[in-house]
Amino acid sequence: MADNAAKWPAMTIEEAHAFLTAPGSPFEMETVDIRGNKIRTYKNTPPSLRAIFDLGRAWGEREFIVYEDERLTYESHYRAATAFGRVLSEKYGVKKGDRVALIMRNFPEWSIVFWAVAAIGGVIVPLNAWGTGPELEYGVSDSGSKVLIVDHERLDRIRPHLKALGLDGLVAVRTPADELGVAEAFETLVAKPQDYAKLPDDTLPDPGVHPDDDATIFYTSGTTGKPKGALGTQRNICTNLMNALLGGARAFMRRGEIPPAPDPAAPPRITLLSVPLFHVTGCHSILVSTYAGGGKLIIIHKWNPEKALELIERERVTAFGGVPAMVWQVLESPDFQTRDTSSVESIGYGGAPSAPDLVARIKQQFPKVQPSNGYGLTETSAITTQNLSEDYIAKPDSAGPAVPVCDIKVVDEKGNELPRGQVGELWIRGPNIVKGYWNKPEATAAAITEGGWFHSGDLVRIDDEGFAYILDRAKDMLIRGGENIYCVEVEDALYAHPAVMDAAVVAIPHKVLGEEVGAVVQVAPGKQVSEEELRAHVGKLLAAFKVPIKIELRHEPLPRNPNGKILKTVLREDMKKYEGYRAA
Known part of the structure; x- marks a missing residue:
């Protein structure tokens, strides 16, 4: 990298994207019809979460999740998810398209439940584990979920509302037997974590999932005070996986280097999970990407910068981030100088405003790290723009250019496109845009208009190179720590x-x-x-x-x-x- 620093950038963003998406390349693009609109997509995007789930089994006995003293391999995870998929389909009657709600902190079972639902073609509904009882009741009821999976704390919170929900099944994770009530223990239905490897070695029936079938409902706060369920498709979430991979490849191209070919034998990427899995960043960009790439996920029970530094040292973490707040806390921790952080190779964040001087602080305390930032929303299934490596250092106040499959434009109050450099609302179009809001056709029609353009509600400007600068929010919203x-x-x-x-x-x-x-x-x-x-x-x-x-x-x-x-x-x-x- 140092040899190429003097000639950076070796090519424009457009040239890098053109090379990476050329015919025959891993990121080759094609145009498909999505809900009546001609949209660019990656030709090699996995067709469904089920396809990713099945491919992930190839990582075998490699460690997938580390949580405190628990270590879960890919094979054990696959068997547990398959076993719970059978419970959902055979015991509770969950079929393709049925909703299953999930409310819990970042436990290993969160991933098991997510992939189990995906494997049988269900629609996973991850609700905010910080929500109050009435807020959680609304999400479960509004989504029409048949089954609800919770942890001990969320079971206590939702218990007063169970009669109103009419669930076909209620499953509790890590809950004492005498506090289950009407819930059934996950460990009884499947197995205790130490026994996952003993579960049957089989696969689930193919549910016949297609790219534009429903996959997820993530709730996002609404201006009326009631959250809206953003209905994501298989294509939405799988596109985000491709977008995440492309960002790193583009950084190589901008340096004038050819991206290295994937090496299954290379040491795994070890990521510290510091954000909730019930957000698209945690789920789409971290969980799915880690699983697909054979990486290791280190789960922290509750965010604490000193504990994070301990885990970085103990597990030789190579990547961490989340929202800017967490990075700041690690950088300013009194324990920073006493911990070995030399394993860290990348620090990425998004989901909240970040100060430009954060980049300088990262480079100061992590000299070999290439930081990254990005912009996305629940409705864009995470990544829309990416700013990483030298690009981010050069423009630390930008969220970066759009990924190749996304079109972005800045418009005035009447929807007319504005010239580069002028401030207006950001509109986005691409295969990552959700179908709409669950059971809210009027809200969907207002947010996604003719041509498939999603109105972000964010005020931005785009410079001559295509880098977006998020200036303010047209929606009356604030973001606290993501x-x-x-x-x-x-x-x-x-x-x-x-x-x-x-x-x-x-x-x-x-x-x-x-x-x-x-x-x-x-x-x-x-x-x-x-x-x-x-x-x-x-x-x-x-x-x-x-x-x-x-x-x-x-x-x-x-x-x-x-x-x-x-x-x-x-x-x-x-x-x-x-x-x-x-x-x-």
Whole structure:
């Protein structure tokens, strides 16, 4: 790489993409009809998750998942997933297209359940494990899931809502027998982890899954306060696998080097999983990519930068990241200098705003690492743009250019495309765009319009090289450590308190998390309320990460424009004074 540094970039982005997608190459493209639109796809994209699942068995006794003292090989994982697939189909009657909900922290069983559902052609519905009981009930009910798989903590949370759900099956993982209630133990239905290798050596019947069949429903917060289920297809998620592979190959091309051929005998990529699997980053970009490539996944029970450094040293982790907050915490950990991090080769992140100086800090503390950033949404099945290696160092404030199968454009309020360099809303088209929102045709029609263009709601500009710069969100949303929080949802919770006359939720900048939740409230005349009381009130209605860390109480009206809309731009400036504030 050093020999080529002086001549970088050796070719343009367009030239690199043209070479990588040329006829006969692994990333060769073709045009197919997807829901009435002519869309570019990778010709060699795996046809389904089932196909990836079956191919993954070839890794045999190679370690796949490490969780605390548990070590799970590919063969044992395959047998456990196959066994649970039979339970789902034979005991609970799950057929191709049926939904199965999954709510648990990052346990090895999360992967087993995911691949079991995929193998029988079911639709996996991963719900946010941080959600409250009512939030989880909504996701299970709205998706029409037949079976629900939970861990001990989520079982307690969903227990009061079970009668309303009418499930055909409820399975609990790692739950004491005397606390199962009506749930059945995963370990009884399948086996204990140490006995997976003894399970039958067989395969599941082929469910006949096609590329555009339903595969996943990931819920994303809605501006009405109710989440929307983004319905992903087999093609969506499998395309993301190809996009992830292409990024690294493009970096070689930009240096003037030919990407090395895959070597099954090479040491595996060892990834520290630091983000939830119930997000598309954790599921699509990490779990599926790791499984397909024969890598090893190191699961951390609960995120902690000191524990992360311990695992990096112990397991010789080669890749980690997640959201920028986690990278910052590792870099600034007091344990950093005492841990051996020399195994790390790549650090990648996305899902939240990142400061440009993060790249410099990474290069300072990980000299041999090539950092990467990217942009994507639940509705784009993760990756849409990628910025990595020298490109990212050269343009640390950009999310990178679009992958070859994606078209992106910037439009004005009327949908007219704007020239390069101008700011507008980002529209995206490609084989990674979800079908729409589950059972919400009006929301789907508003988000995905003629030609298959998805309206991201993000304000961007694109430079002459095609690099996208994410500037702001047209949608009223903030992102805290990778978690999307729609302001209206928190505002509705505040309005539910009798002392609140008016409310506005805005972001408070945070160096590590990107943004924290802040609120400005006008107290109703004659009423009294404390900030602590309001925070407790919101905490009863919403997940803890959505509770404002600071609520500023006012007795005068909030600033509004002539049309009566709250001037959040003014309030955002006001709330910047709380940067670094910590709630009592």
